Amino acid sequence: MADFDIPNARRPRQFRRIDRFTETDDPEEIRRRFRFTHYSIDRIERLIGHRLERPTGRNQPLTPRQQILITLRFFASGNFLQLIGDTFGVDIATVSRVVTRVTDELCDLKDQTIKFPTTDRHKSIIKQNFFKIAGFPSVIAAIDGTHVRIIAPHEHEEQYVNRKHYHSVNVQATCDHRGVFTSINATWPGSTHDAHVFRTSVLSDYLEAHHHGLEDGIVLGDSAYPCRKFLMTPYLHPAQMFNDAHAKTRNVIERAFGVLKRRFHVLHGEAWGEREAFPEEEDPQPPPLVQLEGNPDGQAIRDAITANIMTMCNKFVKNS
Structure with missing residues (x-):
């Protein structure tokens, strides 16, 4: 059977940009984009990562760390949700849900901090x-x-x-x-x-x-x-x-x-x-x-x- 594009087939979601930002060896690049160092992002993930795991039937669900990075980028830049979504390769509705979820989890820690x-x-x-x-x-x-x-x-x-x-x-x-x-x-x-x-x-x-x-x-x-x-x-x-x-x-x-x-x-x-x-x-x-x-x-x-x-x-x- 010949290879060809199926018009309505969903392409798997890519997170190359997220991975590129987190795998860089330049700590200033991380701080510039997310306002936190690797160490602090790791700490946030340890604090709330387990609360961000959701059962889903999607092929490539957002990991807790990816959700945290999307939210931190929104906090840091103040850009429209659409621009945040374009940066990370996710749709605007997903960005809205992620930012709300991560913000709620962070707010639950307020009495501890x-x-x-x-x-x-x-x-x-x-x-x-x-x-x-x-x-x-x-x-x-x-x-x-x-x-x-x-x-x-x-x-x-x-x-x-x-x-x-x-x-x-x-x-x-x-x-x-x-x-x-x-x-x-x-x-x-x-x-x-x-x-x-x-x-x-x-x-x-x-x-x-x-x-x-x-x-x-x-x-x-x-x-x-x-x-x-x-x-x-x-x-x-x-x-x-x-x-x-x-x-x-x-x-x-x-x-x-x-x-x-x-x-x-x-x-x-x-x-x-x-x-x-x-x-x-x-x-x-x-x-x-x-x-x-x-x-x-x-x-x-x-x-x-x-x-x-x-x-x-x-x-x-x-x-x-």
Whole structure:
């Protein structure tokens, strides 16, 4: 029988491009395309690979690793699903299912990886390292909000239009001194004010219930937040030493958002050895304690911290 093409025969799906990307000896090529090294991609596969295996009658089902690579490429590039599919030789519907599946599996790990400091030891290490930045005492986290652009939803569309006039979700996050995220709240539309997001958050409830003094630690936020006994904000009137120390210390959360959005363009690894702009964790001497009496409110605590910062600055000047 002569060889000829059968018009409607399905050709077997090819994954040459996936294999080429993963088998390359150039680690920079891997990081450029997927924003992770081989080591970190292997680790993701160990964490969720078994959950991505699906029984199927297809001749060449996507392996867990291929599903992970498709999803990471989508996160890294922010390209249309059609372009991702063209890159890997799969159709757009498959890309959509894969990205959804892998994202859901990664989100299921959030409670294992995103943890707010609650133990004395954990808080002590973070306080010491935050103090090294600008001499601001008792800080266990920096907080801020960032807007993640979305496609206009069909319901309550106007609520998702933020002050910059595009549709978004207002994502609240805290991080430690390394820029590692310790809490995430992504439940509010873009028009929601940062103060409301915080006031209605689980984090606010936790701090309200567990904060009994500066020894429990404080969170640094910008002027969009209310000044509370556990949440320090800058002075609206000039208080240069306090505001400077506050800004330098709190800046870590803005840098963390910057790293996240540069790595994952779909939004515009932290602790896995991926390159980042944050210093290694150290174990310096404990910072001095700020002495307070009674049950002061946020303003009184802020004034006491200001006095403490000024005292330290004066001592430094005298000794220099």
